[in-house]
Amino acid sequence: MREVVLETPGDFAEWRNAARRLLADGVPPADVSWRDGGEGASLFGDAAAAASGEKISLPRELVEIADRAICHRDAETPARLYRIVWRALRDRQLLARTTDADVDWLRKADKAIRRDIHKMHAFVRFRRLGEAAARESFAAWFEPSHRILRLAAPFFQRRFYGMDWAILTPDARAIWQDERLSYGPGGTKGEVPDRDIVEDQWRTYYGAIFNPARVKIDAMRSEMPKKYWRNLPEAQDIAPLLAGAEARVERMREAAVSMANPLTDKWRTRVRDEPTLTDEIETLAGLGRALDRCTRCPLHCDATQAVGGEGPKAARIMLVGEQPGDREDLEGKPFVGPAGQLLNEVLYDAGLERRRLFLTNAVKHFKFEPRGKRRLHQNPTTAEIDICRWWLDQERRLVQPEVIVTLGASALRGVTGKSASIRSMRGTVHELAGGTKMIATIHPSFLLRLPDRARAEKERQAFVADLALARKLVA
Amino acid sequence: MSARPILEKLAVLADAAKYDASCASSGTVKRDSTDSKGIGSTEGMGICHSYAPDGRCISLLKILLTNFCIYDCRFCINRASSNVERARFSPQEVVRLTLDFYKRNYIEGLFLSSGIIRSEDYTMEQLVEVARILREEHRFQGYIHLKTIAGADPGLVALAGLYADRLSTNVELPTEAGLSSFAPEKKPETIRKTMASVRVGESDAIEAAKSRLIGKAKPPRFAPAGQSTQMIVGADAALDDDILKTATNLYSGYRLRRVYYSAYSPIPDASLDLPPKRPPLMREHRLYQADWLLRFYGFERAEIMEGARGGMLDLAIDPKLAWALQRREAFPVDINRAPRELLLRVPGLGTRAVDRIVSARRLGRLTLGDLAKLTASVKKLLPFIVTPDWRPGRLTDSADLRARFAPPAEQLTLAL
Known part of the structure; x- marks a missing residue:
């Protein structure tokens, strides 16, 4: 039987050196007796210098856990840890054997230590x-x-x-x-001083932040066990706060509703005027304000905001897309997401300047299906497009473009009121009531979805050609 | 105004802040005071420095800058028409309190909110100013949570994001109808737009970090602990289904870290049309459980609602169990073979227990005895699992399964 005396209980370096010597000598755990020496005979760190014995290669996780677990006050701790190390050297999977009694003890001891550290940081x-x-x-x-x-x-x-x-x-x-x-x-x-002036403020805060209508003593005590209370200045207030809680709530319930604070109207001077929807909107800004409060269909309930058109009132070409996407919904501007970036490149190739165009959508609110952390785009129904056409008509009335380019099938429906395939409408210049010319083409997001690069490039060229045609019409 | 003792103001302005449920100080970046040689650190995991007798964690100094308010939200103790005692801190007073508390290790940092005074922009400016003084003049590295005032200028929100770890904008009530009847000055679209501007600030900061040139200074972070919100439960007629629908929209649209559900609790000087009853704490608890199922267990809202009735979650049993009782064909699940996603659906198995099972079963088949070491309670699992030494047989389909879990009905007490 080998006897090991640890001078400083809880010192990892001292225990580790002893364990290394034992392992080097091949002493099985059953043949070692571990004993605490005089408390505090030497201080932390001193023993580390006297490192001896062979270095042993152990899983990093085990070393980290042992470093903590050695602090456990259970007198068996050094012996238990030595046995686990002994076994771990012969069984590389030991720590994963969560149902093993030694491993179970180690996990529990480690948990207790980590909780104790956490509570010390807190209390x-x-x-x-x-x-x-x-x-x-x-x-x-x-x-x-x-x-x-x-x-x-x-x-x-x-x-x-x-x-x-x-x-x-x-x-x-x-x-x-x-x-x-x-x-x-x-x-x-x-x-340590027996008081601090700021403690009065802290206790005042503690009393004021407590909600007497939701007393949950067990929840408090499981997280802040009584053993810590004697060193917490706020803990002396727990009993009086609890004693008064029921009466405070009762007073709130029974108190008759009092008259409104006499200053209410003076404070509430800024109650906002609600502009009403009107058919007589004469500016794009006015249109935007009215659109902000649109409740014509349920899409407004979930979207962040209505996204109106953007561009000069004097624009000669109007581009109509389908609906705002995730990014457009967040920023409140049309064509700022991935499809918008692609559109910018295509416009450049077609010789068009975005800032001279009026860009808008057939539907002004984003329609989506929430899926975890993302919102999945959903196509608007014809009913939604038709309801939202009122807004598109207002934009057309104010901007009076010479050419409208519809991007995708929803835009085509929004502008013409009829469903038709893009293929059947593409390549020709259509004339709308009032003499406005219309070109039907694809939506840029169609290009983003094409996996075949050769096909995507071909489609892109056709898209550029459609836009270039619009440019020539106003040249 | 500043002549008033700080203790009195603290009592008023902490009391006014306690209806905000969040006190979290977690999820931010790691940093400490070694380089700044000031004070403060954040280590990812938040710390609860104390617990109030209401069981809630006290992690942050949670106060209002002022409880004067030009809004008149009827569920709120600080509404303009309330006769509650009013007070106002100066930004310097809040800074002083925060540092005094922090240096004594009472708190992780500050959670500052405010009533709306003068305008949304003015109020937001005041909140940002407190954070600026703490960060720039005192090199404070602790946690800061600022309330973003719905309707404040996006530029101010962007500035707030540079100083704060977390920003939050409260939804208050889960439905548009509830909001317009209880909070006439608050508009759902204004709240959503403010959340969207935080989201845009976050994603711009991430983009900037990705595209920065080598050697260039690190771009500033934007609210690294993200944004959160709070909904009041039980003040209006919204159903649990409405609440969870709003929550899923918020998680997906604005990447919220947390949605807090706060059981409406009676306030002094309450408005007449509000329930003067005990807060529906169990309903709040079930909503949190459902929220966890959405975020960590792979459930969709529609699935959770399969276990509900009339749009309300079952108060007697937890929502996962309620779902499982409607979906018995999915059980029993073989503990040793089922994929992780399926284990997560077993009532009584949490994410940690599932992780432990998945790693332990690589080394051998798990029996009921093994499971007892890996989970809190095996008893609850029995009808839903198969192990080499256990088959539930007809138990899974037995009609009284719900009764095994639901607490016995309380006997009515007769009033004498």
Whole structure:
């Protein structure tokens, strides 16, 4: 039987060195007896220098877990960990055997340690030391369940770099001063100031943020167990808050509704005037404001906003697409998504300047089906196109284009009121009532959907030709 | 106004903020104070520094800049016509409180909201100013959540996104009808447009990061913890189906990180047409469960509603179980063979348990005894699973299966 005495319980380096020596000597776990030496005989870090024994290759995950688990206060911890390491060297899959008793213990111990660290990060309460110093300094007293100070302290260093602080626990203390983290022996509660002026504000906040109508004591206690309460300044208010909760809610229920605050009307000066929809809209801006409140069909319920046409009132060519897509819906502008970018390139090739055109859609609201994190485009129905035609007609009336180019079947329906195939209409110049000329072509998103590159290029050329035809008509 | 003691103002303005459910400080980028030599850090996972007796986490200093408000939303304690006590902080006072609390490790950061004063733009400017002082003058690296004021200028929203970790715009009520009757000044399209401008800010920042030239300075991040919203449940007549429909639209359209469902709880000096009853906490809980099914379990809204009646989720049992009882043909599921997506549909198996099962079964067939180590409770699983040592037989189809899970009906108490 080999006896190993650990001088500093919870120190990973000391345990690791001992384990390495045992493994090098081939000592089976059953032949080792682990014992705690005098608490605090040496401090953290010193043992690391005396590393000896062969380096052993273990799964990284196991080393990380063991580094935490060694802090567990269970006296069996060093022996358990040695047995797990011994077994892991002979079974590379050991950690994945979640139903194994040792692995189950290790996972639970690790979970307990991580929870303890997390709770320490949460429940340490600093109190300010003195007021005069240029650099603020603080101290806290904390009683963790396990020997976790060295695992919890780096968090406070990362968070509170710009102030000095010390955290005292019964086992050890951590001190951050002059931008250096050091450890020292355990302390007592009496070494830390017994109050801090800001605690009154914190307790006021704690009382005010509590909603007496939703008392859930068990939920509070499972996350903030009573063992922590004695070092939490706000915890002294829990009992009085609970005692008064029912009465507070009862008062709210019974209180008769009072008169409206006499200043209400003075405050609410800015109640917005609702412009009404009117057939006598004379500017594009006015049309846009009216469109903003369109409720002619249910599409307005889910879309972000109506997307009206964009371009100069004097535009000679109007391009009509199908409906705004995801990006257009978010930005409130037509043709700014992928199809819009493609359209920009095609317009360039056709010799057209986008800023001189009026771009709009047959349907002004985005129609989609939510699917997880995305919205899938859905084609508008003929009914939706026909209802929305009122807006397109207003745009046509105000802009009076010489040529309208319809992009896709929905646009064709929106402009002509009839369904027809693009193929049958394409390549010729149609004349609409009032003398406006119309060219029917594809929607740019059609090109985006073609997988065959040769075919896509051919279709693109035809698209450019259609747009170039529109340019020639107004030349 | 500033002569008023800070404690009094804090009591008023924290009380006014408590109806906002969110106190999350998670999901942002990792950063700390090592380089800035100031204070503050965020480590991805948020920390709850305390818990109120209502069981809710206190992670952030959650306050209003002011509870004066020119709007008159009837469900809100701060509406113009309410007789609630009013107060207003200066931006400097909020900065001071945040830093004082932060240095004592009470909080992860600030969640600042406000009543609407003067105008949407003015209010948003004030909120942004607090965040700016914290970040620029105090090098504060902690978490900041700003309320975006619906209708504020997109330029201000963009600025808010540079300072804040998270932005949120509350939907308030899940249906348009509810909103127009309870919050006459709020317009659903204005709220949606504000959310869209946050979404556009996010995606522009991502694009800028992708396309930046080598060696050029890192483009600023935009609200790295994303945006969230809150809906009040039980104040109006909206059904659970309406609420989940709105939620799916918000998740898909604006990539919200979270939708919070807040059971309407009675407020002092309430408007007459609001229910003066206990908040529907169980309904809120079921909505959260349904929300989780949507986001982490591969359920579509229509599937969740299969287990509902009249558009309302079953209050007695959880929505996954309610769905499974309507879809018994899908069960039992073989724990050792079923793909992950199917395991996620087993009532009683959470995402973690499923992950553990999937990794453990690679090393050997799992029995009921093994499952007991991997999940919280095997009993609930029994009607829905098959293992080498267990077959549910007719249990899966038994008529009283719901009764096995639903809590016994409460005996009516007689009023004497």
